[in-house]
Amino acid sequence: MANKVTVSAPGKLILSGEHSVVYGYPALLTAIGRRCWVKAEQITKPEIKINDQQFGTETISLPKLKQFAHKAQKAWEEFDRTNQIARLRFIKEDALGLAKLALAEALDQVKKPTGLRVAIRSEIPIGSGMGSSAALAIALIAAILKLHTGRFDREQINRSAFEVEKKIHGRPSGGDNTIVTFGGVMKFQRGKDPEAISVNDEATGPYWIIQTGKPEESTGEMVSRVRRRKEAPATRAKIKAILQALGKVTERFIIAFQNSDKASLNQLVGENERLLEQLGVVSAATKRLIRELEKRGVVAKVCGAGGVKEKSGVVLVLPAGERKASNRLENLETLAIAINQKGVSFETA
Ligand code: PMV
Numbered sequence: 001m002a003n004k005v006t007v008s009a010p011g012k013l014i015l016s017g018e019h020s021v022v023y024g025y026p027a028l029l030t031a032i033g034r035r036c037w038v039k040a041e042q043i044t045k046p047e048i049k050i051n052d053q054q055f056g057t058e059t060i061s062l063p064k065l066k067q068f069a070h071k072a073q074k075a076w077e078e079f080d081r082t083n084q085i086a087r088l089r090f091i092k093e094d095a096l097g098l099a100k101l102a103l104a105e106a107l108d109q110v111k112k113p114t115g116l117r118v119a120i121r122s123e124i125p126i127g128s129g130m131g132s133s134a135a136l137a138i139a140l141i142a143a144i145l146k147l148h149t150g151r152f153d154r155e156q157i158n159r160s161a162f163e164v165e166k167k168i169h170g171r172p173s174g175g176d177n178t179i180v181t182f183g184g185v186m187k188f189q190r191g192k193d194p195e196a197i198s199v200n201d202e203a204t205g206p207y208w209i210i211q212t213g214k215p216e217e218s219t220g221e222m223v224s225r226v227r228r229r230k231e232a233p234a235t236r237a238k239i240k241a242i243l244q245a246l247g248k249v250t251e252r253f254i255i256a257f258q259n260s261d262k263a264s265l266n267q268l269v270g271e272n273e274r275l276l277e278q279l280g281v282v283s284a285a286t287k288r289l290i291r292e293l294e295k296r297g298v299v300a301k302v303c304g305a306g307g308v309k310e311k312s313g314v315v316l317v318l319p320a321g322e323r324k325a326s327n328r329l330e331n332l333e334t335l336a337i338a339i340n341q342k343g344v345s346f347e348t349a
Helices: 062-082 085-093 095-107 130-151 155-169 175-182 219-231 235-257 262-281 284-297
Strands: 002-015 029-041 047-052 057-062 115-122 185-188 208-211 299-301 313-321 332-335
Touching: 002 130, 002 175, 002 235, 002 313, 029 130, 029 175, 029 235, 047 062, 047 095, 057 062, 062 085, 062 095, 062 155, 085 095, 085 130, 085 155, 085 219, 085 284, 095 130, 095 155, 115 130, 130 155, 130 175, 155 175, 155 219, 175 185, 219 235, 235 262, 262 284, 262 299, 262 313, 284 299, 284 313
Parallel strands: 047 115
Antiparallel strands: 002 029, 029 115, 029 185, 047 057, 208 313, 208 332, 299 313
């Protein structure tokens, strides 16, 4: 068995259906052309050396790693009982908290865990709705399982990553880890098998994103915010209707996507954004930006959990008709995004 392996996993975008996917409605997700890379190597010393290009370096013993994971599990159970997402804050406050949980989750499934040296590098903006946490968890889990067992079982990787995602986001839908594991473009709905959506080139773009900046709120906080409003007597009926409408918009979006129907896609992105605004996940500054774009004939929507205090993560942009987005968005930080990319994969045997 090789004692070294390199794995990469893609980021993701939610083309339609964020938030409503948490309540059982469908979402359309795509793996994107920005990836997270993990190099892992077995070492004789019984310790784990983590080196993350962005988040620093730490060496931790196996028992300490297990302790951290145990504490996170207890905190999640408390969160599940109380709905207080702050219980999970200590995990994010540890710069390598996510990496440690993913490593512990994978090592928990192998008979004889060995020492490890792990190097992490990511091209995916952190905490901006592009699946950075799922990509890191999946690349790490895939690398560690492959090193110890020689196997590469996507179902197992996906299940394990979902356990890690729960400690980071509270009650995620599972969409992020599933698209990052399997890749492509996918209709994801809780409780159903994910459905691969075939991509007709004409439907695929150009897709652009604008970076409004990392939201102050985490995904878990935004999901909890919607849940509170969904449960509060004063807002219950309104939120339920918005979630249902988001589900319908997504169903129509998937059909328009499959038919390369750009006019409908444009209209649906606009409708989707209005519903997300009513749901209360878009900041005033981001709404102003999107109104400004609309005046210039460009439709856009928040992509991912959003943010209300100031920034809202990335905004997906569809240019109207055949006009080029780049000419209209010259003063903004825009990025062309390749969709329909491969899921987690090995670079070396
Ligand atoms: O912002 P992101 O990439 O973490 O996406 C969150 C998507 C939500 O639908 C809001 C939550 C979820 O778990 O699906």
